[in-house]
Amino acid sequence: MKYHIQTLGCQMNVADSQRLASALEGMGYQAAHPDEADTAEVQIINTCVVRQQAEDKAWGRLQLLKKQKERNPNLVIGLMGCLVGVKDPLRLRKKAPYVDVFIPPSEVEPLTAFLQDRTTQADAVTEEVAKRARLNQYMDEMIPQPERDLVLPVHERGDLISAHVPVVYGCSHACTFCIIPFRRGVERSRPVGEIVSDVRALARQGVKEITLLGQIVDRYGKDISDGPNLAELLRVVHRVAEEEDVYRIRFLTSHPNYMTQKLLETVAELPRIMPHIEVPIQAGDDTVLANMKRGYTRQQYRDLVAQIRATIPGVAIHTDIIVGFPGETEAQFMETYHVLETLKLDKAHLAMYSPRPGTVSARRMEDDVPKREKKRRHQMLERVQGQVQAEINAQYLGQTVQVLVEDTHKGKWRGRTPQNKLVFFEDESRNWKGQLVDVEVTWTGPYSMQARLPNTEDSRAAHSLDTIPLVTMQPVDAERRD
Ligand code: SF4
Secondary structure, eight states: EEEEEOOOSSHHHHHHHHHHHHHHHHHEEOOOOOGGGGGGEEEEEEEOOOOHHHHHHHHHHHHHHHHHHOOOTEEEEEEETTTTTOOTTTTTTOOOOOEEEOTTTTTOHHHHHHTTTTTHHHHHHHHHHHHHHHOOOOOTTTTTOSSOOOOOOOOTTTTTTEEEOOOEEEEOOOOOOHHHHHHOOOOOEEOOOHHHHHHHHHTTTTTOOOEETTGGGGTTTTTTTTOOOOOHHHHHHHHHHHTOOOOOOEEEEOOOOGOOHHHHHHHHHHHOOOOEEEEOBBBSSHHHHHHHOOOOOOOHHHHHHHHHHSSTTOOOOEEEEEEEETTOHHHHHHHHHHHHHHHOSSEEEEEEOOOOOOOOOHHHHHHHHSSHHEEEEEEEEHHHHHHHHHHHHHHHOEEEEEEEEEETTTEEEEEEOTTTOOEEOOSSSSSSSSSSEEEEEEEOOSOOOEEEEOOSSSBBBBBBOOOOOOOOOSSTTTTTOO
């Protein structure tokens, strides 16, 4: 029997799909070849609702599966993730009666139980999930408890170089625009033992880079009394990485309010923790930030960027920005523009505001920035950020950087630097996949770099984790506007 999982959205969904695939393969199912996805008897869509576009995509795919099911009533359709949510997973049953099983984010049991006994247990299990949600008991009980080591799906075993490990599920912050807390529930940290067991299991299946995931990853442990914090968790995972030959560890996403000096010092100290921080600002204007309920000001964010750069040599900082939040004026938008222009961050994930039903901003604020204006603002930020990235990357020209090679793309090896910058190089002499390689940068652009192997017998640099080039952008005239 074949299965196919379509994954939409963030890395948390990628990790959830991996765990679902692992459970299915444990039951004897096999992944359908991507070219023959429609032949799978079990079809899962792991959904995202952060933006309307992602939600529309899920419904579009469901319509196709519905038609498929009309032709083949034995087809099993599973709907997973944020569209389903944790609070009332069965609420979409009326709208999509052709869906066999509704699977809350980070859960595998509803599907595995359904497949074990399609006719009787399915309803019982889904009803049970709903009942638990109604009783508001899901917070502890719905954290998946792995009964066995995490086993990657067959096509990724020995092949996947970089994998994600969730460490905190859900979020309790409630930014006014965000649907995540409604769909993924309150913040729940995973026990250290579970995380370590996942890291070891992934390492033994060939994974060389682990990214620890959380909606606010630096709040790790705050929901457990006397629990470890993220800095302590990183120390434990670092030790495991040394034992298991995992070369690199990353973590995301951080929130400016929870980033501590201790955490930054830990990143600076431990060689396998990469100098790469993802910390969204979302907007550069204090009124917009307050309306978003982000909990910090532009100046506090600027200070944090300075603190991160002062503590972690050669660090890359990524941010997220939403343009066209309700009420955002041209002047307020320009504050965001100038933040990007002057702070010179390594990457900015840009999004146009789209109201998500049920959120505070959708209920109480008018979506009053016209779509065309949102697009214009988005394009302006894209342009300025492109220039900043071109400028940052140009500093690598002629330098030797260490890349972890992930795969090939159009005949070239593709890898990433410690700062997560994409590098391509050509070499047919050997298989570099999963290796740390020192390469010399020969061309740079805003989104990637080209490189070549230096003229040495063997440029392989596995385990020499101390060659991070010190390219750090300083903010230009950072104080000018604040
Ligand atoms: S911190 Fe804010 S934006 Fe991030 S998941 Fe939580 S509520 Fe959403």
